[in-house]
Amino acid sequence: DAGVTQSPTHLIKTRGQQVTLRCSPISGHKSVSWYQQVLGQGPQFIFQYYEKEERGRGNFPDRFSARQFPNYSSELNVNALLLGDSALYLCASSLSVGMNTEAFFGQGTRLTVV
Amino acid sequence: RKEVEQDPGPFNVPEGATVAFNCTYSNSASQSFFWYRQDCRKEPKLLMSVYSSGNEDGRFTAQLNRASQYISLLIRDSKLSDSATYLCVEIYNQGGKLIFGQGTELSVKP
Numbered sequence: 001d002a003g004v005t006q007s008p009t010h011l012i013k014t015r016g017q018q019v020t021l022r023c024s025p026i027s028g029h030k031s032v033s034w035y036q037q038v039l040g041q042g043p044q045f046i047f048q049y050y051e052k053e054e055r056g057r058g059n060f061p062d063r064f065s066a067r068q069f070p071n072y073s074s075e076l077n078v079n080a081l082l083l084g085d086s087a088l089y090l091c092a093s094s095l096s097v098g099m100n101t102e103a104f105f106g107q108g109t110r111l112t113v114v
Numbered sequence: 115r116k117e118v119e120q121d122p123g124p125f126n127v128p129e130g131a132t133v134a135f136n137c138t139y140s141n142s143a144s145q146s147f148f149w150y151r152q153d154c155r156k157e158p159k160l161l162m163s164v165y166s167s168g169n170e171d172g173r174f175t176a177q178l179n180r181a182s183q184y185i186s187l188l189i190r191d192s193k194l195s196d197s198a199t200y201l202c203v204e205i206y207n208q209g210g211k212l213i214f215g216q217g218t219e220l221s222v223k224p
Contacts, residue, residue: 041216042120044214103212104160107156108157
């Protein structure tokens with residue numbers, strides 16, 4: 001079975017540009033979350049979607065937006081890129097939501113803003 | 115104060131050593147935690163869940179101390195393959211959000 005897949009794996013963008021990152025969850029998983037991981041830090045929560053509804057939002061500016069599609073895949077959009085947006089963006093999928101639900105991470109998209 | 119805090123290390127230990135990591139959390143109502151492992155430039159992978167008093171899986175033991183608001187991870191008989199960053203994770207908002215510590219780097223040497 002395929003795990004969580006993210007595309008692209010690497011991306012270089014210029015300041016001010018916009019970027020769209022994609023995530024396909026594990027088959028049967030209905031929840032997708034997005035995290036940003038800056039070098040030397042743990043991942044930081046950006047969004048969670050469950051059954052196509054936004055269920056949680058982290059402390060990120062409105063330049064960050066996301067959505068989940070009927071097939072449970074998800075996109076993360078970042079507008080007006082800043083140098084500080086350079087990071088590893090991780091997508092996590094889980095079967096549902098709940099305290100004992102394991103989150104499985106994709107390999108991430110490494111975004112470099114120059 | 116960060117919600118979840120870890121000693122970033124690095125911890126450099128010889129093979130066969132026992133090593134312990136601690137993690138403190140600020141939300142006294144939190145009940146469930148994970149330890150994730152992250153290899154260099156890879157995605158995090160679940161190592162252990164930590165509920166109620168603790169959990170043990172082979173060489174790995176995780177403990178939760180609610181009174182002092184800390185979680186620990188003990189690794190016995192360290193292997194070279196245990197070299198990685200260990201992330202302490204608080205489960206928040208009924209599982210809707212994971213709050214990660216900054217990670218503790220472990221390097222096991224021959």
